[in-house]
Amino acid sequence: MEILSVQNLNKHYPKLDLKNVSFNLEQGYIMGFIGRNGAGKTTTIKSIMRLVHPDSGMVTVLGKDFAAEEFSCKQQIGLVLGQVSYYPTKKISVIADVTRRFYPEWDTNAFVSYLKRFDLDPDKTVKELSDGMRVKFALALALSHNARLLILDEPTSGLDPVSRDDLLELFQELIENSERSILFSTQITSDLEKCADFITYIKKGEIIASTSKDDLVNSYKIVKGTRVQLTETLLPRLIGCKKNDFGFTALMRTDDLPTVDGLEVAPADLESIMIHIEKE
Amino acid sequence: MKALLFKEIKLAMHPTTYLFMVIGAMLMIPSYPYYVAFVYTCLGIFFIFLSARENKDIFFTASLPVRKSDVVKSRIITVAIVELLQLAIGIPFAIIGIRINPNAAGNMVGIEANMAFFGLVLIMYALFNAIFLPLFYKTAVNVGIPLVFAGIAVTMYVVAVELAVQMIPFFKTHLDTTAPAMAKYQFPILIAGMLIFALALWLTFRKSAANFEKVDL
Structure with a gap:
């Protein structure tokens, strides 16, 4: 009820x-x-x-x-x-x-x-x-x-x-x-x-x-990649992208994952979801 | 409503308010501007609001199953009880004061503590309530500004009626005296005071509750 x-x-x-x-x-x-x-x-x-x-x-x-x-x-x-x-x-x-x-x-x-x-x-x-x-x-x-x-x-x-x-x-x-x-x-x-x-x-x-x-938690994943992988087509699908000298870390909808290749994918937790979403 | 009044007395009431309630004893002072004794109660009421605010009374009360207008009603009833009790406590002191006054001419610096005086004090309370309470409930936070405005109004009122009683010969002879023969002129003022006090209290409640309803806590 x-x-x-x-x-x-x-x-x-x-x-x-x-x-x-x-x-x-x-x-x-x-x-x-x-x-x-x-x-x-x-x-x-x-x-x-x-x-x-x-x-x-x-x-x-x-x-x-x-x-x-x-x-x-x-x-x-x-x-x-x-x-x-x-x-x-x-x-x-x-x-x-x-x-x-x-x-x-x-x-x-x-x-x-x-x-x-x-x-x-x-x-x-x-x-x-x-x-x-x-x-x-x-x-x-x-x-x-x-x-x-x-x-x-x-x-x-x-x-x-x-x-x-x-x-x-x-x-x-x-x-x-x-x-x-x-x-x-x-x-x-x-x-x-x-x-x-x-x-x-x-x-x-x-x-x-x-x-x-x-x-x-399951509807998002943390993705990591190199600077080279950070293309114009990928960028709109990333949520709260953080760039550093080696590459980037961002949040991505699990639904969007099949559209990309070669990124390091890790499960997201609430904290990372919140941090990346608030960065947008 | 009973539960809310219990809360007012048990939690919101400030200790000095009780002290000010017995300050009617000042009516025994041989020569004194007797209004002062009752102005203290206005201060006592201010302390209730001040300490309730500092103790976050609003948030305690807001978590209870009560209507906002009942919150205002219980506080206004508390205020009226304080004022009326103080007046009632003042009566025996006024009677004793008259008996023991060493001056043959009575009170040398203001009106005698007679029936007319009590009626005029009730009107003073009505004025204080009508200004202080609706102004407070506009914000439910600010207590200083309402006190300033109500204080100015009360001061002007007291000065005006005291001057009128002293300067206007008819008032001086009929109102500023404890002679039993003059009681029939003073009694209507007491009754008028009671009616004005009651009517003003009701209007004050209506206005305060309407103001408080609009406040976002």
């Missing part, structure tokens, strides 16, 4: 235009949302949540029109914008006591057990938590009101590799029973290699790919 569907979101800003942003997320999967800084990731997430007003477009959550049924849609969503930095001097227990009153489905037992699991002390204040712990606290809040869709804006940025890995494992565990889905934005491609099922890639406000991770 489709848990989130975004259709043709448009939003005009002086420095950025979201153009026909569309993608779908099925229940039980993790979708990574990648793009450079300023590509429109946060704006897209805020438009989905109606924190900014899209000029046009439609968002549905579990089949419900978000604009028409904002309240019930928001009950299903756990939103974490960046690291939790609100009310840094308040205790976890106080923030939870405030939050629970907004959700009829709040489960206090679940919250207590998540705190225990994540090693969170309810008497600590937000500022006493490390960045990784803050994300976990936000997740504990979201999971305790039984959110089906977790939307996380750069939850792993600023975390050390161990905490990041820990968090990514947790993401996978959370979707195990196929009830929840996670949409998380990041610029760290290795996060996605580890845990994303689907990838939506945004560049300058436009979605240039929204597909399974394997399909995305």
Whole structure:
């Protein structure tokens, strides 16, 4: 079942235009949302949540029109914008006591057990938590009101590799029973290699790919060749061509491969795909 | 709405706001421009907005399942509660102040703390709210500019009514006194103050909510 569907979101800003942003997320999967800084990731997430007003477009959550049924849609969503930095001097227990009153489905037992699991002390204040712990606290809040869709804006940025890995494992565990889905934005491609099922890639406000991770990775190859091989006919098929003294390295669509001969071909990973595409 | 009000009190309320609420005790000072005591509350309200902004209250609230207009409504109700509570707390101090004032002529530097005065303070709050809140909700970020404009308006209002009471003979004899015989002239001003406060609050909410709706967070 489709848990989130975004259709043709448009939003005009002086420095950025979201153009026909569309993608779908099925229940039980993790979708990574990648793009450079300023590509429109946060704006897209805020438009989905109606924190900014899209000029046009439609968002549905579990089949419900978000604009028409904002309240019930928001009950299903756990939103974490960046690291939790609100009310840094308040205790976890106080923030939870405030939050629970907004959700009829709040489960206090679940919250207590998540705190225990994540090693969170309810008497600590937000500022006493490390960045990784803050994300976990936000997740504990979201999971305790039984959110089906977790939307996380750069939850792993600023975390050390161990905490990041820990968090990514947790993401996978959370979707195990196929009830929840996670949409998380990041610029760290290795996060996605580890845990994303689907990838939506945004560049300058436009979605240039929204597909399974394997399909995305398989649809490109890294090619290397000498200066002599870099002909006028080859050049238009290369993506983000980098030249050096010995030759060139570029990305190429797998479909275009049969048309060329004699190049060194290697599988592409997300990072190289992103670097070459952004170079265009 | 109950949950939002709970959030306001538990998280957004600034400690000094509570302190300013009991500053109505200044009504016991024998001779004093009593409006000053209530101007402090305007500052207390400013602190709520300032500390909420610094604590990223908007982003906390935005992640909750609430309508934007309810976010504004809960804050405005909080503001009104603070203002009305401060006035209510001021009443016993005003009564004590009149009893213990050593000057036979009463307050030497301004209007007496009587019913008319409380009505005029309510109008002062109405003015502050009507300027500060809609201006703030135009950006939901800037608190300084709204305070400057609201502060200027409140100052001009206080100077104008204080001058009117002191200079116009009828007002001086009928409003600047605690004589029980004059209460019947002062009571209508209190009622007018209440009505203006309530009406202005409703209009302030409408305008603020409309402004906030347009803001991209």
